């Protein structure tokens with residue numbers, strides 16, 4: 094039991110244990126951003142008191158992690174039914190716990206309370222550029238490099254998980270590095286609303302206005318969130334206008350183009366469109382492969398010694414087309430699985446371990462379609478795909494079709510074998526391996542395969 098007389102040292106020891114549990118529950122990134130700066134200072138009558146460096150942090154933790162914290166504390170020595178947060182001053186915090194990670198410390202307590210933490214992985218260096226995102230990337234770089242404000246606002250939009258937040262964080266980070274004196278305020282539209290409502294409640298609206306209107310760069314993520322929220326929209330509109338009039342840079346992101354945001358006032362939509370509006374297009378195969386290669390490099394440090402068989406990244410880039418977040422999650426899962434099992438990452442493992450993701454992304458290309466397209470392309474008879482002929486002019490296209498069937502469908506090797514004239518699964522495996530080897534050595538074959546795949550995906 095936690096006792097009323099529990100010593101402060103003992104409290105630190107218990108909180109140390111609780112933190113370990115919490116890290117497992119919320120994950121390393123969320124932990125270091127939200128939980129690590131907290132400290133347990135007392136437990137009395139079922140209420141645990143948690144010291145937090147800022148009010149923003151305590152509000153956030155209380156809304157998102159209260160249940161987890163209560164559960165862990167209760168398990169460790171309960172009963173604890175309630176949490177209360179107290180905000181500690183900067184000095185107390187420095188002595189007590191590491192600060193929330195930022196590239197540089199914001200200049201005032203108020204900025205600090207308003208600015209959302211930046212993810213240290215979301216940098217320009219880690220952003221892989223391809224055709225679908227090159228314009229958005231170039232515009233983001235231009236804004237981050239500073240100089241005269243040429244387009245205001247920069248409005249970035251695109252579907253789920255295509256890199257909007259990544260680019261926003263990269264811009265904020267780069268500006269802070271290049272111009273440490275600049276006051277960059279980055280927050281989500283939800284946080285903007287939340288702070289605004291809080292200011293209304295606390296009767297500190299003037300302070301709120303003053304704060305927002307004196308920043309050097311304002312960055313608001315997911316602006317579609319304020320659609321339909323009238324007074325927040327109103328306040329946002331005035332903040333926006335004041336900053337634009339002062340020549341301050343504004344960067345906005347959303348999941349759709351300004352004109353398509355429903356329940357957003359026309360005057361705001363039109364304001365949002367008056368700078369540069371760029372979209373992040375859905376990824377193409379080359380970009381997905383580039384992202385997978387780049388993430389694999391970083392996973393290699395985390396999981397040293399793990400091998401990936403040729404063709405696996407290509408397979409993932411072809412089959413997982415929904416968004417980059419899912420792609421990343423799939424790769425992460427493969428690495429974790431391979432490291433637990435002490436196995437190499439190969440195609441079979443990828444199909445087994447990612448069956449749910451692959452099913453959700455299934456493009457429903459049939460083996461018959463593959464056989465037909467490949468036969469047409471190499472000018473052989475469709476019947477030869479399943480027939481017994483062994484001469485190379487027939488056998489090679491057949492192996493290519495087997496390879497594409499393995500890459501583009503969720504069928505198992507025995508199932509593919511059955512559709513290739515009842516061949517054994519080892520024959521299919523051999524065919525797939527052969528094409529994998531040839532692909533890396535024979536450029537024109539690799540181009541043929543890519544072309545066929547594009548035709549089949551169309």
Ligand SMILES: Nc1ncnc2c1ncn2[C@@H]1O[C@H](COP(=O)(O)OP(=O)(O)OP(=O)(O)O)[C@@H](O)[C@H]1O
Pocket residue numbers: 215219220221222226251252253254255256257258259260348384417418421
């Ligand atoms: N071009 C890219 N290069 C490297 N990583 C990328 C790229 N695009 C997206 N990612 C990664 O994909 C994940 C999702 O990206 P992000 O959170 O920026 O998406 P989003 O567009 O903001 O999505 P949402 O609409 O859900 O907020 C992140 O981990 C990000 O690093």
